[in-house]
Amino acid sequence: MTQPIIQFDHISKIYGTGNTEVRALSDVSLTVQSGEYCAIMGPSGSGKSTAMNVIGCLDRPTAGRYCLDGVDVSLLDDRALAHIRNQKIGFVFQQFHLLPQLTALENVMLPMVYAGVPYPERHDRATAALTRVGLDNRLSNKPAQLSGGQQQRVAIARAIVNQPVLLLADEPTGALDSHTTQDVMAIFAELNASGITVVMVTHEAEVARLTRRVVWFRDGEVVHDHLAPEDIGQMAFTA
Amino acid sequence: MDLRESLGMAVKTLTANKLRSTLTMLGIIIGNASVIAMVGIGEGAQKFVSEEIEGLGPNVLFVVPGNQETQRATFNLPKTLVLSDAEAIAEQVPSVVGVAPEFNDSGPVVYRNRSTNSTIVGTTPGFPLVRNFTVGRGRFFTDLDMQRSTQVAVLGSELADRLFQGSEPVGQQIRVKNVSFQVIGVLDEKGSGLGGLNYDEAVLVPLLTLSRRLVGQTSPFGVELTYIVASVDRQDNMGAAEFQIANLLRLRHKITGADDFVVRSQKDLLEFTGTITGALTALLAAIAGISLLVGGIGIMNIMLVSVRERTQEIGLRKAIGASGNDILVQFMIEAVILSAAGGIIGTGIGVGGAALLGAVTPFQPGISVSAIVISVVVSGSIGLFFGVVPARQAAQLDPIVALRSA
Numbered sequence: 001m002t003q004p005i006i007q008f009d010h011i012s013k014i015y016g017t018g019n020t021e022v023r024a025l026s027d028v029s030l031t032v033q034s035g036e037y038c039a040i041m042g043p044s045g046s047g048k049s050t051a052m053n054v055i056g057c058l059d060r061p062t063a064g065r066y067c068l069d070g071v072d073v074s075l076l077d078d079r080a081l082a083h084i085r086n087q088k089i090g091f092v093f094q095q096f097h098l099l100p101q102l103t104a105l106e107n108v109m110l111p112m113v114y115a116g117v118p119y120p121e122r123h124d125r126a127t128a129a130l131t132r133v134g135l136d137n138r139l140s141n142k143p144a145q146l147s148g149g150q151q152q153r154v155a156i157a158r159a160i161v162n163q164p165v166l167l168l169a170d171e172p173t174g175a176l177d178s179h180t181t182q183d184v185m186a187i188f189a190e191l192n193a194s195g196i197t198v199v200m201v202t203h204e205a206e207v208a209r210l211t212r213r214v215v216w217f218r219d220g221e222v223v224h225d226h227l228a229p230e231d232i233g234q235m236a237f238t239a
Numbered sequence: 240m241d242l243r244e245s246l247g248m249a250v251k252t253l254t255a256n257k258l259r260s261t262l263t264m265l266g267i268i269i270g271n272a273s274v275i276a277m278v279g280i281g282e283g284a285q286k287f288v289s290e291e292i293e294g295l296g297p298n299v300l301f302v303v304p305g306n307q308e309t310q311r312a313t314f315n316l317p318k319t320l321v322l323s324d325a326e327a328i329a330e331q332v333p334s335v336v337g338v339a340p341e342f343n344d345s346g347p348v349v350y351r352n353r354s355t356n357s358t359i360v361g362t363t364p365g366f367p368l369v370r371n372f373t374v375g376r377g378r379f380f381t382d383l384d385m386q387r388s389t390q391v392a393v394l395g396s397e398l399a400d401r402l403f404q405g406s407e408p409v410g411q412q413i414r415v416k417n418v419s420f421q422v423i424g425v426l427d428e429k430g431s432g433l434g435g436l437n438y439d440e441a442v443l444v445p446l447l448t449l450s451r452r453l454v455g456q457t458s459p460f461g462v463e464l465t466y467i468v469a470s471v472d473r474q475d476n477m478g479a480a481e482f483q484i485a486n487l488l489r490l491r492h493k494i495t496g497a498d499d500f501v502v503r504s505q506k507d508l509l510e511f512t513g514t515i516t517g518a519l520t521a522l523l524a525a526i527a528g529i530s531l532l533v534g535g536i537g538i539m540n541i542m543l544v545s546v547r548e549r550t551q552e553i554g555l556r557k558a559i560g561a562s563g564n565d566i567l568v569q570f571m572i573e574a575v576i577l578s579a580a581g582g583i584i585g586t587g588i589g590v591g592g593a594a595l596l597g598a599v600t601p602f603q604p605g606i607s608v609s610a611i612v613i614s615v616v617v618s619g620s621i622g623l624f625f626g627v628v629p630a631r632q633a634a635q636l637d638p639i640v641a642l643r644s645a
């Protein structure tokens with residue numbers, strides 16, 4: 001009884017015009033069902049981040065129809081998109097993007113501030129989210145006082161604190177060593193097991209192998225779409 | 240996202256960078272401090288002048304030569320008033336109880352080897368009564384002194400101190416414009432007077448002595464006067480006296496067209512100086528207002544830099560659910576907090592500065608509550624106004640571009 005979370009229907013994204021025109025996404029059709037754990041791979045400049053931005057409602061496609069969790073988002077205004085990003089989507093970035101002047105707890109509370117959650121509940125939920133990623137002993141540390149892996153776990157806690165249906169991660173382990181990569185991937189697996197749909201961009205075959213579906217991009221098109229685990233190293237070679 | 244959250248967030252951001260926030264506020268602080276101090280000084284000056292005029296007593300009329308036009312055009316007024324005009328006013332206007340005509344000159348006053356330049360006032364025995372002066376030591380000159388043009392002088396208190404430095408002036412000989420005078424009295428101190436004429440620093444001599452022995456007037460019409468001051472018995476009679484004096488002088492001067500004199504009451508003078516000091520206050524406030532404007536531009540400048548610096552923060556906030564409007568409000572609030580806080584601090588400094596000035600100058604600065612309220616509200620609005628451009632820039636930032644700018 002699956003239900004599509006992401007529905008790309010002939011999506012194109014074109015940057016610039018005339019000579020400088022870049023087809024970052026070229027007529028992409030793609031469906032991700034609720035509860036999937038999906039990796040996006042492909043060479044640099046193939047349109048992975050562009051696809052993630054469109055999925056995350058940070059960017060609008062030039063052409064095509066995009067339905068998120070059954071809602072056609074191409075018709076929504078800035079305010080409604082902000083609300084969707086706040087309620088349905090959690091973002092994790094390669095660069096963590098924590099606010100340096102805020103503590104770990106305050107960083108995690110931030111999405112709830114925009115959601116209008118009152119302080120006591122905000123505090124409790126943020127604490128719970130940080131506990132879930134194993135950082136309940138670092139609540140009042142500023143980002144500068146945390147290791148890279150810890151910072152990324154704070155970012156994950158922030159991404160899940162509003163109980164999104166979809167977790168988007170653009171190269172979440174790109175700035176981490178192999179050991180902390182394992183920790184972070186374990187958290188993603190655990191979140192996916194609890195029902196959150198996870199889509200992540202990665203360049204690392206070992207990371208993609210831990211997901212359950214791999215979508216390959218090349219020159220703005222989906223060139224392979226298959227279930228993991230397979231010999232991803234081999235796929236990278238052929239792609 | 241409600242306003243209290245936004246306020247708390249803005250305060251957090253601003254206190255995270257205290258030095259920058261303080262420097263940003265500096266323009267507004269200086270602007271406000273100068274507005275408050277300048278307006279305070281202006282109002283103080285206004286009060287000071289008003290009190291001086293009120294000190295003349297409410298029952299005094301000034302008769303000055305020239306008309307409205309010539310008075311505005313030049314300081315060198317035509318001498319259309321003569322001593323006999325003053326005598327006629329005293330005799331023929333029933334409510335006038337005394338007149339003090341004056342002819343003012345200036346020149347060196349010498350006692351032994353000490354010399355100073357001072358105002359030489361030629362007047363009549365009616366002066367102390369009409370102008371509300373008391374003679375501290377010795378006596379004032381009399382009608383007899385007038386008739387005989389005796390060479391006697393009454394000194395202002397400060398002039399006496401400067402020339403005699405503690406020794407007894409009464410009975411001593413001084414030289415005024417190289418003519419020998421005997422000091423017969425010293426006036427009590429009264430403080431600086433109107434129009435720059437400070438009687439404390441003047442030497443007073445009988446009017447006829449001045450015109451005959453010092454000025455050598457040869458006017459065929461009589462003894463020229465700088466102005467006439469007349470005191471009226473009761474406040475109720477001021478209007479009548481003003482009217483009668485004017486008519487009398489028109490008759491005497493055979494005027495058919497425009498008057499060659501103006502009669503002013505204390506009320507007229509208050510209004511006249513009120514417009515001058517009011518304009519002065521407005522000018523000072525305008526100058527100070529410009530610095531407030533500059534402060535506002537400073538805030539805009541720093542906020543623009545801040546938006547550039549915080550593009551990643553803005554992108555992140557948008558990614559986790561802030562709408563463009565939320566970002567707009569956030570930056571607006573930061574600008575308003577900066578300017579309003581600057582306004583409050585500046586006002587405090589301005590009040591302090593004005594009080595300090597009050598301690599070293601003769602007038603008490605007027606600090607009005609309305610000036611303070613207006614100042615804080617205005618600086619808040621300045622933040623609002625100059626915050627719009629940076630805040631809009633922040634709100635319109637593309638989150639993807641913002642997040643990528645690592």
Ligand SMILES: Nc1ncnc2c1ncn2[C@@H]1O[C@H](COP(=O)(O)OP(=O)(O)OP(=O)(O)O)[C@@H](O)[C@H]1O
Nearest residue numbers: 015016022023024043044045046047048049050051
């Ligand atoms: N704002 C933009 N303006 C113009 N071109 C852009 C813009 N953003 C992306 N592109 C172009 O679109 C194409 C796809 O970029 P995208 O960032 O999606 O690649 P990617 O697959 O994420 O690459 P990487 O693995 O290096 O992150 C690239 O050719 C890029 O230069």
Ligand SMILES: [Mg+2]
Nearest residue numbers: 048049050170
């Ligand atoms: Mg990318």
